[in-house]
Amino acid sequence: MTILILLALLNGGLIAASRSINGRLGMSIGALRSSFWNHLGGLFLLTVLLAAVGLSDLDRAFGAPPAAYCGGALGALFVAMSSRVLPRLGAVTTLTLVIGGQMATGLVIDYPIWGMPPDPLRIAAVALIILGAVLMRGASRGVTHCNSALIRPAGRCEGGSIRCLAERRDRVPSQSDMR
Amino acid sequence: MGRAIDWLLASAAGVVLAVMIQLNSQLAAHSSAFFASWIAHGVGAVVALFLVAAASWLARFGRDAGDAAGPLPRLSAPFWAYLGGIPGAFTVVLAAIAVNGGLTLSATLALMLVGQMAFGMAADSFGWFGLARRPLAARELLGALALLAGSAILLLRGNES
Secondary structure (H helix, E strand, C coil), rough: CCHHHHHHHHHHHHHHHHHHHHHHHHHHHHHHHHHHHHHHHHHHHHHHHHHHHCCCCCHCCCCCHHHHHHHHHHHHHHHHHHHHHHHCCHHHHHHHHHHHHHHHHHHHHHHHHHHHCHHHHHHHHHHHHHHHHCCCHHHHHCCCCCCHHHHHHCCCCCCCCCHHHHHCCCCCHHHHHHC | CCHHHHHHHHHHHHHHHHHHHHHHHHHHHHHHHHHHHHHHHHHHHHHHHHHHHHHHHHHHHHCCCCCCCCCCCCCCCCHHHHHHHHHHHHHHHHHHHHHHHCCCHHHHHHHHHHHHHHHHHHHHHCHHHHHHHCCCHHHHHHHHHHHHHHHHHHHHHHCCC
16 A cells, blocks of 8 residues: 555656646646647657557456546546636635545545545545645645646746746736735 | 636536546556556547637637636747646556555545645745745645645545445
8 A cells, every 4th residue: 555655646746747847838828728738748658658568458448437438528627627717716715626626526436436435534634635735825836737827936026037927917816815 | 706606616626636537547447547548638638629729719709718817928838848748647547556556536636635735845945947946834834734634534544444
């Protein structure tokens, strides 16, 4: 189990890295186009990897329920949803709601799948997690879809630097929400 | 009223994320983690393309959709900005391995959050991505503790079954 824990932690780092990179692209071409290039790049890499390793048991894959093939669609959908909401609600609110929705869903799904009811202790655990994320909101880059609003640093903006352009661009009422 | 919709949308986005990981992991259980990631990225690319088209179409009518914080004018992207798919490809793989390996979805999500926050903390401390270096506040360390405590509970509860 320790290995799995480490893999999950590492995965968090990869996710944050991926979102930060995509966020930089999003500053230039917008979040949706950035998402497309992200998926395409991953598809290309995976095609090479799968071609090299080879596919065995492919007919097993046809036994999967059709819904299982729809995960990719949800990923693209998430980017659209969060990039719409983030400038309107601000980073902290978005972070809280996304994490809340995510963890609550995890609790609900784990009930039938792992036989673990969402008892008070697990609910308290989720509350702790949400609280922790909110307290750490300054480090929340790469948690929600990273657009420039999260990459933007605190401090003064100088001239034509990327930070400055982002600040001018992101001047919406919810700016006060951000760290 | 519009606010309420945004709140719902943000919460729904979190739901979408959790369901996505569950579904991808399910596909991986029926095939392999890499195959599931491959399918997910292929399907995702097509849907993303569709969303780009839909947003452009809506924009023609003056409706704002999806790309609300739009691109910055005349800001070109460095080549590395297109490489997000490289770590991204492995995120589906690792999540599937963890979830299917017996870590529950809740515990996996929690640990992934810890990893994401750790990355953010490091980026702040060391000044990555052109960020201003920023020392960590006590509040954030407290937050890290809360995050770890919650994750531990979800993990240890999982072991009882």
